[in-house]
Amino acid sequence: MNQGGNKIGGADSASRAKTRASGGGAPSGGSPALSIVIPAYDEAGNVGPLLEEVRREADALGRSYEIVVVNDGSRDGTDRALDELARGDARIRVIHFAANFGQTAALAAGLEAATGDVIITMDGDRQNDPSEMRRLIEKLDEGYACVSGWRRDRHDDALRSFASRIANRLISKATSLPLHDYGCTLKAYRRDALDPSQLYGEMHRFLPVYVRARGGSVAEIVVRHRPRVVGVSKYGFSRIPRVLADLALVRLLFKYRTRPSHLFAKVAGYLFATGALVGGYGVVRGLGKAPILDMPVLLAAVLGVGSLSLVGIGLCCELVMRNHFYVLGRRPWRIARTVNLPDPAATGMVSDRTAPTKAVQGHAPL
CATH class of the missing domain: 1.10.287 (Helix Hairpins)
Structure with missing residues (x-):
């Protein structure tokens, strides 16, 4: 596969193909052109350097942007580090979960809070390279609804990399959407191609499948993967049974x-x-x-x-x-508080334990 990417499935209209021109100001209504969504769990030593790097790369893009960080119930001081960063920059929006609800819930909450026309997701461990945002957007501008990163040269142990290759082949076969790296969080989406309300379990890795099911086209490009510098990985083999269970559900949803x-x-x-x-x-x-x-x-x-x-x-x-x-318009998480964001109840980003404030809009559940 070449570095330029590969178009896989779906069909987007030409009118939806282009993002806002580089260098443009804020979109109409005051929303940013770009939202960067980052889930973080026990990443106190990483969030500061990561957000500094993300801001530097986002500034170079010449587009208005926001950074939405979801603190997934961290206990190592990640919350304090994020609060300090958000106080110094209103473009950094923080959602603090009341407990650890998992990466899918964190990504779903961040995607719901994001207001940009283009959304980029990445991990909070600094292994995803923020400089790849430009290439993801350039590929998205070719008319895709989703561009997925492929960590071809991974800095992980051999056993984990082998298990990942097997899982990706299995998912590609089951969903008829061949991607090399479903587990790579570094992806770019058009906001209107997403429906975060349908995410739970371990289904964040199946977002490209959802995009294609809604008529969007999906591309894949090779991205850099960096070794972890601070902290320990939160990924383990205990996720495999949950991923397989969600794969069975996705297969049921999309085929039957x-x-x-x-x-x-x-x-x-x-x-x-x-x-x-x-x-x-x-x-x-x-x-x-x-x-x-x-x-x-x-x-x-x-x-x-x-x-x-x-x-x-x-x-x-x-x-x-x-x-x-x-x-019911509910979500399987509970938000403790937010920084530089409206109250969750006022935006309809309600949780499992909060009464819904408005009906969920959009297409019927898949």
Whole structure:
């Protein structure tokens, strides 16, 4: 793949293809042209140098901008560091979560608070290079709704990099959107291509899939990945089961969202065939003569059917909870306070424990 990127799926209209011209002032209504959204969890040693670097690179772009940082319940003084930075620059807007709700919740809250026509997301650990913002925007200006970063030369251990490659291939296959690096937070979006209200779990990595489902085109470019200088990584293998569960839900949403009975009919057909084979095996072995524990195939079939049933129940519960949050306009997080931002209730950025102030607008849930 070349450095210039690759267009993948979807189709944007030409009228939506261009961002505001470089060097322009604030958009009409006083909103900035660019929003930079950064989730941060226990990054007290990184947020200062990172925001200094982000401001320097954003100033060089010649566009009006804001930086929205979401403190995801940090306990190491990240909140104090962000408050100090925000007091010195009104363009730095801070959302403080009441507890640690996870990266997806932090990104969703930041995306909802962002007001720019173009939104760039990046991690708060300084491993994403802010100088790549220019290339992301230039690629976005070619008519894409989303440009995803690809950390081709990663500064991670070999085992984690290998697991990431396997996961990316699996996600690309399941979603029919081939990307090399779904886990890279460094991405650029057009604001009208996003619907943050549909994000929860570990679904932030599937944002390009959501963009394409709404008719947007997706590109991918190689970006620099830097070694971590301060702090420790928050990523671990414990995320893998959650990502796989969310992948199953995404597959259900995008392939069977208008005909879920087809999915369950297909699974039921496979189970019926398996049951017939196991039943035949039981007849041959003499079902009444051998204890079930002496028939490993039969036992495996029973356990397999039970596990698939639990997965199906889990998917149904996910859909119910998804509709609960979407229809009521609630969010699976709680905001303790904000800096340089309006009160969350006044903007409709309500949480799971706050009464909604307005109906959620936009398309129906996927």
